[in-house]
Amino acid sequence: MGRNTRKRRTPLATKVIAGAAALAIGGGGLVWANFYASAHEENGGHNATKSGQVQVATINCPDVGQKLTKVPRTARWGVARELARLDRQITDAYARLAETRQAQAGDANYVDNAILGPLKDKRVATLDRININIKRAGGQERDLGRFARCQGVPAEQPGDGGGQDGGGQDGEQPPADNGNGAAGPFAEDFIDINDVQPNSRDLQNGLAANGDTGSTGSFTTECGVNENNLFNSDNIIVAPGVGNGAHHTHDYVGNQSNTAFASDDDLNNAQTTCQNQGDKSTYYWPVLRLQDGTQEFDANDLGGGAEGNVGRILKAQQAEMKFVGNRTTDVVAMPKFIRIITGDAKAFTNGLANANTSFSCTGFEDRQVTDKYVICPEGSQVVRTSNFQSCWDGQNIDSANHRDHVAFVQPDGSCPQGFQAIPQLQVRLVYDVPAPTVENGQIKNPYAVDGFPEQLHKPITDHNDFINVMDEDLMNQVVQCINSGQDCE
Known part of the structure; x- marks a missing residue:
């Protein structure tokens, strides 16, 4: 399906x-x-x-x-x-x-x-x-x-064996892949979670909006882990009306009419996997794959193997969508159909200005890294976290570059001038991933997020997307729970 x-x-x-x-x-x-x-x-x-x-x-x-x-x-x-x-x-x-x-x-x-x-x-x-x-x-x-x-x-040749002069000898061509038939990731893209310093991630974009003051409640929506196997390589936000606009495959939960060709009416009239049927929002992110040689359903498709996204798609064991408040003030309702993208699928070439996701391990979630995939110890699972922008310009549900209508909170937790606080979406995805190993400077059986092929499957390119399609009553309930300090589901 x-x-x-x-x-x-x-x-x-x-x-x-x-x-x-x-x-x-x-x-x-x-x-x-x-x-x-x-x-x-x-x-x-x-x-x-x-x-x-x-x-x-x-x-x-x-x-x-x-x-x-x-x-x-x-x-x-x-x-x-x-x-x-x-x-x-x-x-x-x-x-x-x-x-x-x-x-x-x-x-x-x-x-x-x-x-x-x-x-x-x-x-x-x-x-x-x-x-x-x-x-x-x-x-x-x-x-x-x-x-x-x-x-x-x-x-420099990516994955050339840990910074050596080259991958070949006497005219031999250096390796063009990471040993798994894919252009990245490479050994240097991974780190043992034990080598990550606690509380060291300081990107402002990663700041959670809420705290002990202001609007301290939360609302969690249960929408499953894509049990319906809804995948495509569209991007309805960035490339509406264009098939394969993402050039990589997405997982979808919530709204079941997510294609590049869906109108707002289509989204509003769609089925949803969320337990609360008033939430027809679309939550989507690039799939996580294990590069183990598996020929997935999209092994020869655009967005899949035809564009370098290879291996077994790993389904999250848990997918938590939680809305929280603001440290300094109450939140207002999100407008229906607002689009928000967090992170940057092109951060490897664009730079870090919009990079905003992190990797960690269960039992070690005080240790978060943005530019590395983590290697977790036995019994621990990989965690992907995305905290969305939580300030809105009060007027627009989208902007030309899909970013200017929303903003992150400032260091003191307040919104920039001209913006007002809205519920912050926090997405936490947990995966059972076999720990990769490094041998002779090459990573064996790595995992990686899908991405544009030129981004070399770098972890810094991880991102997450959201369109609010909650009905008015449910959105008002979300706001009331958050502003009154309740934890609702």
Whole structure:
């Protein structure tokens, strides 16, 4: 039920194993590919290559979607489709990179001439169409052409054995995957939970909104763990009307009409897995996979193995959705259909500004890490935690970049000026994950969140999504419980 049955193509893992690794995401992101580098070329103060070896390059494309903060409401649908087209263009560039390793090895200008140049031309045309959409809706034209060019950047081979000079000897190509037929994660992406310092996670985005003062109650909604196996690689918030807009597979609980093509009416009239039938909200996150060689249902699908998301999908043992209050004030009701994204699926290339999830282990939840997957001791389970933005601008249920209409609390727990406190959604997911091991600098049977292929399955890219579709009576009950200090279910 609900599984992705869209167009298939040759899996990314197959191309990586063949020795050609390349990654891409449209709108903005990074592409990496193996290409020939001259002997003993220096990069960043250390010897990046040896004679005859290849080197990994990155192509950094501006994230256009994050830069479009002012788009007329009537233009947003069209702009979203063009942003998705940018995604497709860079995905195609990825395929080109993956299929032309030999040509790249023989021609130092191949990537620039055959891949980056044509990619820029396509991006120019798409950015022009974005401007047309904005102008037709009465918006101001912007100089989007400056975002068309993608830069080629030399980079150290990921997973090259723990920082050694390279992965091959005497001209042998270094490994293009992590030993599991996938482009990441790598050994350096994991940490033993015992090596994490308690209470060391200090990202402001991770601050919980509530405390001992203000609105101290809570409301927990029980919606299951996706027993219905509802999966797809859409993103109704970022790419409405575009199939495979996420380029990775999501778990869904709550609302059962979650596709890119669902309207607010569709969501409002949908079935829900939540015990309280007044909660038709959609709660979704990238699936967690064990890279153990399992051929999942989407092994050849876009969003799945065709884009580097391989292995057995792990279903959460527990999925807790809890709404809490604010440390300084009462909360007000969330507007129906408000969209909130926490975390950043492109944080590996975009930077840490919007990174906001954490990994921990049961029994060790005072130890939280954002940029590592955790290795838990026997008897302990992996925990993924996401605390959502809990301040609302009082007007909008979404914004052009899907972030500006909401905000995190300030260090003192209050909302920024012009924002008001709403119930904060906290999602806690618990998984039974076999502990991976590190052998000879490679991670064996790692687990990883699904992601855009160029993000190398880095833990920093974990994210979570929510659309409020509670009926008015239930939302009022949530607010009353929180403001009166009760713990309700």
